[in-house]
Amino acid sequence: xxxxxxxxxxxxxxxxxxxxxxxxxxxxxxxxxxxxxxxxxxxxxxxxxxxxxxxxxxxxxxxxxxxxxxxxxxxxxxxxxxxxxxxxxxxxxxxxxxxxxxxxxxxxxxxxxxxxxxxxxxxxxxxxxxxxxxxxxxxxxxxxxxxxxxxxxxxxxxxxxxxxxxxxxxxxxxxxxxxxxxxxxxxxxxxxxxxxxxxxxxxxxxxxxxxxxxxxxxxxxxxxxxxxxxxxxxxxxxxxxxxxxxxxxxxxxxxxxxxxxxxxxxxxxxxxxxxxxxxxxxxxxxxxxxxxxxxxxxxxxxxxxxxxxxxxxxxxxxxxxxxxxxxxxxxxxxxxxxx
Amino acid sequence: xxxxxxxxxxxxxxxxxxxxxxxxxxxxxxxxxxxxxxxxxxxxxxxxxxxxxxxxxxxxxxxxxxxxxxxxxxxxxxxxxxxxx
Numbered sequence: 001x002x003x004x005x006x007x008x009x010x011x012x013x014x015x016x017x018x019x020x021x022x023x024x025x026x027x028x029x030x031x032x033x034x035x036x037x038x039x040x041x042x043x044x045x046x047x048x049x050x051x052x053x054x055x056x057x058x059x060x061x062x063x064x065x066x067x068x069x070x071x072x073x074x075x076x077x078x079x080x081x082x083x084x085x086x087x088x089x090x091x092x093x094x095x096x097x098x099x100x101x102x103x104x105x106x107x108x109x110x111x112x113x114x115x116x117x118x119x120x121x122x123x124x125x126x127x128x129x130x131x132x133x134x135x136x137x138x139x140x141x142x143x144x145x146x147x148x149x150x151x152x153x154x155x156x157x158x159x160x161x162x163x164x165x166x167x168x169x170x171x172x173x174x175x176x177x178x179x180x181x182x183x184x185x186x187x188x189x190x191x192x193x194x195x196x197x198x199x200x201x202x203x204x205x206x207x208x209x210x211x212x213x214x215x216x217x218x219x220x221x222x223x224x225x226x227x228x229x230x231x232x233x234x235x236x237x238x239x240x241x242x243x244x245x246x247x248x249x250x251x252x253x254x255x256x257x258x259x260x261x262x263x264x265x266x267x268x269x270x271x272x273x274x275x276x277x278x279x280x281x282x283x284x285x286x287x288x289x290x291x292x293x294x295x296x297x298x299x300x301x302x303x304x305x306x307x308x309x310x311x312x313x314x315x316x317x318x319x320x321x322x323x324x325x326x327x328x329x330x331x332x333x334x335x336x337x338x339x
Numbered sequence: 340x341x342x343x344x345x346x347x348x349x350x351x352x353x354x355x356x357x358x359x360x361x362x363x364x365x366x367x368x369x370x371x372x373x374x375x376x377x378x379x380x381x382x383x384x385x386x387x388x389x390x391x392x393x394x395x396x397x398x399x400x401x402x403x404x405x406x407x408x409x410x411x412x413x414x415x416x417x418x419x420x421x422x423x424x
């Protein structure tokens with residue numbers, strides 16, 4: 001899709017010190033297992049204590065990232081709330097399932113059941129901000145956030161809203177880490193983020209995060225101009241999709257001065273990144289997964305990093321490329337807007 | 340009865356994650372909902388689960404539940420009456 005979607009503000013809770021809005025990526029030192037956890041801010045300034053006590057970790061992360069994004073954008077009630085999540089509230093889902101087993105399907109706590117639904121974060125944002133507008137959550141694994149972005153762009157393009165709060169949230173639990181490790185998602189040996197891209201092994205480092213953007217049809221400094229998703233392409237099909245995307249955006253590969261790449265250190269999918277990065281030999285490349293880890297909606301952190309790079313400069317035209325374990329591939333084009 | 344009320348307060352604090360609240364902060368006769376602890380409808384469901392899990396008491400009638408969950412005192416009296424019966 002090609003459209004003018006201006007980014008008025010953003011906020012991220014990630015394994016980095018990102019919540020304050022600074023972009024100073026640090027390679028963390030992990031202990032025990034290849035898993036990055038977010039640095040949680042103080043939630044008490046955002047959520048009333050009586051609500052806070054009931055919320056699980058990802059709900060707090062999602063709600064507070066959304067509220068901080070609205071604050072950063074000087075907006076209170078957006079025209080729509082659209083999010084993506086690959087796993088929703090895993091902590092609540094696991095608690096509920098354990099309760100079913102432990103209490104033989106009787107005496108089940110209502111709170112984890114209510115909060116385990118994927119759209120809980122959206123509901124909390126809407127309640128807190130008294131927003132009765134369009135509200136939607138996409139749950140499509142590695143395309144979850146990307147479909148939220150696509151929906152947001154369409155809402156703006158069709159004039160249904162002038163400002164859309166768009167975001168993504170995912171958490172990792174020890175139990176889910178173990179389950180995914182059995183199907184090869186993570187590095188078998190403890191791998192440090194600094195070694196991730198040179199590890200020459202399969203699997204990646206697990207990550208998590210909550211990232212929100214305020215998209216607007218009113219011009220501002222940074223513009224998301226296009227998005228293209230490709231499902232399970234071959235290497236050749238991906239290259240064709242890239243060329244078609246660039247052509248549809250009327251841009252030549254030489255005009256891209258920064259490529260934000262989702263390379264995750266898994267040798268099984270490195271050839272996709274080799275192919276894409278090979279098309280932009282003159283561009284600087286920023287790899288974001290060593291800073292946030294791999295998760296279904298890591299692309300949202302990639303977009304946040306792209307926005308921060310554009311804010312800082314000198315990059316003016318950025319292409320974001322990410323794929324989720326070789327299945328869901330996404331290109332996004334961003335530019336520093338000439339207002 | 341006093342031991343039961345103390346135990347109930349501890350269980351309520353744990354079940355509802357009432358951070359920064361200690362058993363001695365909860366008055367036996369203070370209303371649990373609205374004023375007092377300021378609990379809400381989801382908390383009332385959590386308290387029903389607490390009764391079922393810890394005291395094997397299932398409250399079927401919501402109107403009865405409203406009376407039982409008025410305060411720690413009314414909860415303790417209800418539990419005692421069921422245990423005697």
